[in-house]
Amino acid sequence: MSSRKRPLFLSMTIAIKRTLLAALLCSFVPAAPAAKATGKKTAVSLSPHLTELVYAAGAGDHLLGVAQGSNYPPAVSALPQVGSGVTPNVERIAILQPDVILAWGYKNSNNLYPALRKLDIPVHYQAPASLDGIIEDIEELGALFATQTAASATARELRQILRTTRQRYQNAAKIKTFVLVSQEPLYTLGAGSFVIDALHACGAESVFETLSAPAPIVSREQLLLAHPQAVLFAAKNTGRESDILVRYFASMGLRLQADQLLGRDPDIVFRPADRLIRALPGLCSDIDRIRRRLVPAASGSPLPPPPHLPSRSPRKDAAGA
Numbered sequence: 001m002s003s004r005k006r007p008l009f010l011s012m013t014i015a016i017k018r019t020l021l022a023a024l025l026c027s028f029v030p031a032a033p034a035a036k037a038t039g040k041k042t043a044v045s046l047s048p049h050l051t052e053l054v055y056a057a058g059a060g061d062h063l064l065g066v067a068q069g070s071n072y073p074p075a076v077s078a079l080p081q082v083g084s085g086v087t088p089n090v091e092r093i094a095i096l097q098p099d100v101i102l103a104w105g106y107k108n109s110n111n112l113y114p115a116l117r118k119l120d121i122p123v124h125y126q127a128p129a130s131l132d133g134i135i136e137d138i139e140e141l142g143a144l145f146a147t148q149t150a151a152s153a154t155a156r157e158l159r160q161i162l163r164t165t166r167q168r169y170q171n172a173a174k175i176k177t178f179v180l181v182s183q184e185p186l187y188t189l190g191a192g193s194f195v196i197d198a199l200h201a202c203g204a205e206s207v208f209e210t211l212s213a214p215a216p217i218v219s220r221e222q223l224l225l226a227h228p229q230a231v232l233f234a235a236k237n238t239g240r241e242s243d244i245l246v247r248y249f250a251s252m253g254l255r256l257q258a259d260q261l262l263g264r265d266p267d268i269v270f271r272p273a274d275r276l277i278r279a280l281p282g283l284c285s286d287i288d289r290i291r292r293r294l295v296p297a298a299s300g301s302p303l304p305p306p307p308h309l310p311s312r313s314p315r316k317d318a319a320g321a
Helices: 008-024 048-056 076-079 090-096 114-119 133-146 148-169 194-201 218-227 240-251 272-278 280-294 316-318
Strands: 041-044 064-067 101-102 123-126 175-180 204-206 229-235 261-264
Touching: 041 048, 048 076, 048 101, 048 133, 048 272, 064 090, 090 114, 101 280, 123 133, 133 148, 133 272, 148 194, 148 272, 148 280, 175 194, 175 218, 175 280, 194 204, 194 280, 229 240, 229 280, 240 261, 261 280, 272 280
Parallel strands: 041 064, 041 101, 101 123, 175 204, 175 229, 229 261
Antiparallel strands: none
């Protein structure tokens, strides 16, 4: 057995890439029958982001089972897993007998999951491609489960965050950002992604957002020619991975400082749910810090950083991670 260990970031990004691409291209524990007993419409989710959206809509107690990988909010740990959008556990879903199956897919999707046909259970598809779409999907779930009051309250809160953030950075100098999904090969995100929409809200732009493929592979040469000013990547230990990526990009001739590497939890940045919108002010503040250092004269950001998001040293974060 080889003694060489797979680099931590590469291991992380392989898992992230598999989860993200599956979403873009597209021990059983019986659940307590509380929802059934009260006459509530019940559901199972086949995507972690849908699990989160159901809770954001105030309908968490309507769930009988959740997708593999669902880890938020903590209450989902008590629910049985029913497979994933790629490989749903048909037998387990049949035992749970939900009123509706929540799955990743566009509104007009039909028979996207042929294995589920024999269950004769309606499938409700959602695949938000923008931040506004996330909010609209929360409202739609509120209507589906008759939890409109809670869903509307969440929607108002999220729209206020979006409105304030977009106004703050609408005239800011654009920061060219590379969205790193994986290193080998170099996967990024193309047009029509909620992640790209998040960058736009911050007054930034993806260097490859004109590519039509949802998750294109780019070459090192293309990346060098794009000359990104920031890199958005996903990792659990962002400080350690930032150090690795500084050396990785330097090896191809791209000189980036640690504060130009924007590490975020993959469950937040690559999952179209309310947590991404709630995390937006922090992401935008970090991008604005790069803007003020790289293009201070051209910066159109008229306001100081939000008072609740104090500046922090990226080197200190890296050391403490």
